[in-house]
Structures are given as C-alpha cells and as structure tokens.
Amino acid sequence: MSDRRKHLEFLRKTAKDAIWSGDYDRALTLYDDGLGLARGWKDRDLEDLFTCNRATTLLEMDRQDFDLSRLKEILLRNPFSFNGALAAHTCARAHELRGEPSRARFYAQTALQKSRDLGFDDILASSYNVLGNLELRESRFEEARDLFEEALGHLQSRGDETSCLAAQYADNLGYCHIALDHVETGLPLVRRAVDLFEHHGARQALDYPCLDICFASVKTKQLEEAEVWGVQALALGKEFARNDVVKNSHYLLAETYSEMGKEPEADEHYEALADFYPNFPALKNYLRQISLMDVINLRA
Amino acid sequence: MSSSQSPRKVHLVGSRIRELRKGRRLTQTELSEMIGVAQSDLSRMEQGEYKVGLDTLFKILQVFDLKMAEFFGETESPTTPEARSLVADFQTLSEEAQREVRDFVRFKKQQEQPEDSMPGVPEDEKA
Numbered sequence: 001m002s003d004r005r006k007h008l009e010f011l012r013k014t015a016k017d018a019i020w021s022g023d024y025d026r027a028l029t030l031y032d033d034g035l036g037l038a039r040g041w042k043d044r045d046l047e048d049l050f051t052c053n054r055a056t057t058l059l060e061m062d063r064q065d066f067d068l069s070r071l072k073e074i075l076l077r078n079p080f081s082f083n084g085a086l087a088a089h090t091c092a093r094a095h096e097l098r099g100e101p102s103r104a105r106f107y108a109q110t111a112l113q114k115s116r117d118l119g120f121d122d123i124l125a126s127s128y129n130v131l132g133n134l135e136l137r138e139s140r141f142e143e144a145r146d147l148f149e150e151a152l153g154h155l156q157s158r159g160d161e162t163s164c165l166a167a168q169y170a171d172n173l174g175y176c177h178i179a180l181d182h183v184e185t186g187l188p189l190v191r192r193a194v195d196l197f198e199h200h201g202a203r204q205a206l207d208y209p210c211l212d213i214c215f216a217s218v219k220t221k222q223l224e225e226a227e228v229w230g231v232q233a234l235a236l237g238k239e240f241a242r243n244d245v246v247k248n249s250h251y252l253l254a255e256t257y258s259e260m261g262k263e264p265e266a267d268e269h270y271e272a273l274a275d276f277y278p279n280f281p282a283l284k285n286y287l288r289q290i291s292l293m294d295v296i297n298l299r300a
Numbered sequence: 301m302s303s304s305q306s307p308r309k310v311h312l313v314g315s316r317i318r319e320l321r322k323g324r325r326l327t328q329t330e331l332s333e334m335i336g337v338a339q340s341d342l343s344r345m346e347q348g349e350y351k352v353g354l355d356t357l358f359k360i361l362q363v364f365d366l367k368m369a370e371f372f373g374e375t376e377s378p379t380t381p382e383a384r385s386l387v388a389d390f391q392t393l394s395e396e397a398q399r400e401v402r403d404f405v406r407f408k409k410q411q412e413q414p415e416d417s418m419p420g421v422p423e424d425e426k427a
C-alpha cells in the first residue's frame with residue numbers, strides 16, 4: 001500500500017471512530033480533507049471512496065445535501081469493484097432515509113449481489129442490515145429478524161463478534177424478537193449491544209438500545225427497569241437531537257409512570273410529547289386513557 | 301408473553317381501529333389515504349399484524365376525533381345519566397380546569413382510603 005493510500009486509510013479509520021462516538025462534524029472534516037487530497041492526487045478510486053464515505057456521514061447527520069446522482073455514477077463506472085458495491089449501499093441508505101423503500105430495496109439488493117459476488121463481507125453484512133431495516137419499518141418482523149441474523153452471521157463467520165457493527169446488528173435483531181413478544185430472546189441481544197457500544201465509547205449509538213430495553217421492560221412490567229432505561233434514552237435523544245428517540249422515550253416513560261400509578265410524572269411526559277403536535281390539542285387526554293403499546297413500532 | 305395490559309387504560313388494537321373506521325363509514329382506502337399508509341398496510345394493521353410509529357398513530361386518533369366515552373364504549377362507558385352528564389361537562393372544560401378536576405378526584409380518592417392503608421404513615425401517627 002502506498003504512503004498516500006495509507007494516509008487516507010488512516011483518515012477513514014479516524015473518521016469512522018468519530019462517527020461512532022457521535023462527533024459527526026469531525027468525521028465530515030476528515031472526509032472532506034481526504035476528498036481534497038484524493039482530488040489533488042487525481043486518484044479517482046480514492047475520490048470515489050471518500051465521496052461515498054462523506055455521503056454516509058451526512059446521512060448519519062440526517063442531512064441529504066449531497067449529489068445522489070454522483071453516487072449512482074460511481075456505481076455505473078465501477079460495476080465490479082468495492083467502490084461500486086459501496087456506492088450502491090450508500091444509495092440504498094439515502095433512499096431509505098428519504099422514505100423511498102422500493103428504491104432503497106433495489107439498491108440494497110444491488111449492493112448485496114455485488115458484495116456477495118466480489119467477496120466484500122463488510123458491505124454484504126451491511127446490505128442485509130439495510131434490507132432488515134426496510135422490513136422492520138413495515139412491521140415484517142420475522143423477515144427482518146432473518147435478515148439481521150444473516151448480517152450478524154456474516155460478521156461472526158469472520159471472527160467479528162465485538163465491533164460496533166456487530167452491536168448494531170445485535171440490537172436490531174433483539175428488537176425484532178422483542179416486537180414478536182420473545183422478550184427473553186431479544187433482551188440479552190440488546191443488552192449485549194449496550195455493553196459493546198459502551199466498551200467502544202459509541203455513545204451516540206446507545207439511544208435505540210436504551211429505548212428497546214425500556215420497551216421490553218414496559219411489556220414485561222419491569223417498571224423500575226423501564227424508568228432507568230427510558231430516562232437514559234431520552235437524555236441521549238436530546239443530546240444527539242433525535243426527535244424520534246425523544247418522542248418514543250417520552251411515550252414509554254409516560255406509560256411506565258402511568259403503570260406505576262405516578263400520574264403527575266406520567267402527565268409531564270404526555271405533555272412533553274404533545275408539545276410536538278401543537279395542532280392536536282386533545283392528544284394528552286387521549287394518551288391518558290388509551291394505550292398504544294399493542295400497535296406501536298419504535299422503528300417505523 | 302403478552303403485551304402490557306394496563307387496567308386503567310383501553311388498549312388500541314387492530315380490531316378496534318376497524319370498528320372505529322366502520323363507525324365513521326370510511327373505507328380502508330379512504331382512511332389509509334388520510335393517515336398516509338398503504339391500504340394493504342392498513343388491512344394488516346386491522347388484523348393486528350402491522351404496527352406503526354407515533355406520528356401515524358396520532359393521525360389515526362385525530363381522524364377518528366373520538367369522544368372518550370365512545371372509545372370506552374365497549375368496556376367502561378358511564379351507564380347512569382348523571383355519570384354521562386359529568387363526562388360531557390368535563391369535556392367542555394379547559395385543559396387547566398380538567399387538570400384541576402383530575403387533581404381534586406385524586407385528592408378525594410386518597411382521602412377516602414382507609415387510614416391503615418396510607419403508605420409511609422407511622423402507626424402512632426394514624427390515631
């Protein structure tokens with residue numbers, strides 16, 4: 001590997017670590033630097049690689065201010081290389097977050113096929129994960145469970161059982177089991193994800209695992225447990241400005257306190273949740289009397 | 301393992317959504333357009349197979365614009381004219397006034413609890 005490539009690989013690794021720890025701005029700066037260097041060196045492969053990585057970072061930041069057609073161009077120019085598979089995978093994530101499941105599925109299947117044919121295990125596992133997420137959003141929990149098992153299996157088959165990716169797939173798989181009312185199977189997977197994320201210092205990734213444990217605990221009436229994890233999920237959601245996590249946390253905490261008979265605390269969270277819906281003034285009254293636990297999907 | 305079943309709350313379930321939709325004379329297609337899901341997904345939802353996020357659930361509640369007594373119709377509808385009148389009056393109150401009424405009812409319930417069931421009160425202070 002040339003010195004130039006080594007330097008850019010170092011930038012990529014540092015940027016990936018920054019993403020897991022929630023320092024997206026730093027990751028973006030590193031990818032921008034790498035992209036500038038690759039362009040200066042007129043190294044098309046590295047430029048394509050950094051273009052994909054930069055787009056992935058923006059997606060993690062809930063931003064879509066990048067040129068999606070550029071990713072598709074990379075895919076077309078590189079039908080039989082790592083960059084092509086990575087571009088397909090990034091397109092899938094972009095369409096997923098834009099709420100375009102059919103297109104997301106198409107590009108995820110493309111990434112899956114290419115990475116399987118060419119032997120890129122990372123992208124292969126990650127493509128299964130994207131496909132699992134798409135099933136999960138549509139409440140196809142059994143299909144999603146099978147895809148997350150595939151994703152996790154591919155990591156494990158090459159000895160990776162402790163990375164942040166392994167934690168992410170384990171959490172997704174655990175949530176599927178919990179949603180299917182197999183809490184006793186799902187909860188250990190989610191707890192393992194929490195341990196791994198904490199071990200890696202990946203604070204930003206802890207929000208959904210915390211929410212999932214809270215959800216499982218409300219289901220099984222472990223209310224003290226639900227309170228602890230719900231409070232943690234809420235704090236993380238606020239810290240990383242994730243409204244979906246904040247709203248779900250408020251709802252689960254309100255249900256928890258309501259089950260505990262702590263109506264004033266429950267009201268606080270119902271009110272905080274209702275603040276997100278100013279055009280629905282009756283919402284609080286409904287939530288005080290109607291439980292949505294049987295029809296809610298935290299990942300929809 | 302079953303889901304949480306709070307005794308104090310009515311659980312929104314697929315079959316109840318179907319009943320409420322039919323009560324509003326809405327077709328699946330009409331309701332699915334109103335709440336932004338595919339008709340096939342709403343059909344799965346009514347069968348208890350499809351679950352959704354809070355945003356969609358709140359749209360459903362908003363579309364049905366339920367009166368609480370109506371929602372509780374199956375199980376806990378006030379049966380006496382006086383109870384029905386109380387519920388109707390309550391619903392006309394402002395948010396703040398409703399909160400005061402709830403606090404007052406909570407206070408009265410605590411007052412009417414037998415003294416020996418009061419938590420945290422030492423025996424020698426109950427007399």
